[in-house]
Amino acid sequence: MTLKRTPLQRKTPLTSGSQRRKRCPSCRVMFTPTRAAQAVCGEIECAIAHGQSERGRAIAGKSLAEVERREIKVRKEALKSRADHMKDAEKAVRDYRRTYELSIGSGCISCGESQESILAAQGWKTGGAFDAGHFLGKGARPELRLVPSNIWLQCKSCNSGSSKFARKGETVSQGFRAGLIARIGLDAVEALEADHMPRKETVEQLKAITAEYRAKTRELKRAAA
Numbered sequence: 760m761t762l763k764r765t766p767l768q769r770k771t772p773l774t775s776g777s778q779r780r781k782r783c784p785s786c787r788v789m790f791t792p793t794r795a796a797q798a799v800c801g802e803i804e805c806a807i808a809h810g811q812s813e814r815g816r817a818i819a820g821k822s823l824a825e826v827e828r829r830e831i832k833v834r835k836e837a838l839k840s841r842a843d844h845m846k847d848a849e850k851a852v853r854d855y856r857r858t859y860e861l862s863i864g865s866g867c868i869s870c871g872e873s874q875e876s877i878l879a880a881q882g883w884k885t886g887g888a889f890d891a892g893h894f895l896g897k898g899a900r901p902e903l904r905l906v907p908s909n910i911w912l913q914c915k916s917c918n919s920g921s922s923k924f925a926r927k928g929e930t931v932s933q934g935f936r937a938g939l940i941a942r943i944g945l946d947a948v949e950a951l952e953a954d955h956m957p958r959k960e961t962v963e964q965l966k967a968i969t970a971e972y973r974a975k976t977r978e979l980k981r982a983a984a
Contacts, residue, residue, distance in 0.1 A: 851973050854973075856911065869918075890915055906951075
């Protein structure tokens with residue numbers, strides 16, 4: 760005799776087709792959501808209050824993060840040595856001189872190539888095709904490392920010492936001097952070469968130089984935008 764199996768029938772379904780009831784975080788009344796992501800009941804006041812509280816939490820979190828970033832920056836600034844501030848100041852002056860020279864269409868002071876030809880040949884290089892190079896190197900002439908008239912636009916190859924792009928028959932440094940004479944005149948170049956005045960900027964002076972030249976660079980970029 761063969762027994763027939765009857766299908767199992769549940770009196771109640773495993774899941775309900777309706778949303779589970781939840782408590783409104785604003786008015787604390789139980790309600791049944793009409794959509795999956797509904798956070799509050801259908802009252803407008805509750806929706807407004809919830810939106811404001813969510814926005815408030817987001818703003819508070821953002822403000823806290825900004826405070827933390829500012830505190831970290833202040834702590835890092837307090838730990839800086841004079842050498843660190845010197846690096847900041849030098850970078851600020853160099854950034855300004857590079858930005859200014861590019862803005863007026865100058866080419867490389869050493870090889871004389873135009874911005875267009877330099878970009879075509881060296882535009883692929885990391886950090887761009889242009890640097891701000893010292894005429895009198897900061898190793899031998901540290902007193903001139905922050906003097907703007909000692910810092911000029913160079914292509915990356917010339918600034919690294921490569922003679923590939925140097926003026927015909929000249930070294931990079933000779934080309935730099937020739938280009939500088941063409942720009943500011945022999946008397947000004949010789950005055951720069953004869954400048955041995957010692958400069959020992961204080962930390963506060965270095966901070967002021969950094970702030971001044973960063974502001975000048977921002978102004979140039981805003982004008983060019």
